[in-house]
Amino acid sequence: MDACCEAKSEEIEKLKADHKKVLKIVLTINVLLFIVEVTAGFVAHSTALLADSLDMFGDALVYGFSLYVLWRTTESKAMAAMLKGAIMVVFGIAVLGEAIYKMVAGIVPAAETMGIIGALVLLGNGLCFLLLFRHRSDDLNMRSTWLCSRNDIMANLSVLVAAGGVSYFRAVWPDVVVGGAIAVLFFRTGLVVLRESVHEYQELRRSAEASL
Secondary structure: OHHHHHHOOOOHHHHHHHHHHHHHHHHHHHHHHHHHHHHHHHHHOOOOOOOHHHHHHHHHHHHHHHHHOOOOHHHHHHHHHHHHHHHHHHHHHHHHHHHHHHHHOOOOOHHHHHHHHHHHHHHHHHHHHHHHHHOOOHHHHHHHHHHHHHHHHHHHHHHHHHHHHHHHHOOOOHHHHHHHHHHHHHHHHHHHHHHHHHHOOOHHHHHHOOOO
């Protein structure tokens, strides 16, 4: 191996090691945030918190898959990204169904709990976003991971808006509207990740067949 190739190999290995370190941190943060938020969502009867907690759970799966494929082939990464996208789509549909149920039930959530937990989760996701930001263009694996983190920030801000709306109007609809919006965002991002990963996988398969 010449010096150029050796240097390139070392650079790739260092990048993967950086990815592993970052993904382990954000995975740990998301698992902890999921536990806190899903518990608070049930206690406060909040669709927005439950929707956001499912987002946290989906992200934990995403980060876990991302860690799994770090040292695997590009084809494996594309397949993992497809699975991530599919999970995000399914979760989006599930959360939307939960929002519809809460609207029919008409249970007003605890605004104060929503606000406190929403702010805590926003801080945690803000840290994840900063850690992932500089790796967002490294590859499809890290891009899909960063997209999840970006969505988290938007969802967390929406939860705080919902808490303010519930507190002001003393009604369930701000919580349900935000929960539904998070579901739609989650669903759309899942479709984007799924479309990009399917396209990359097809390109890899065509290249492999052409080389035979």
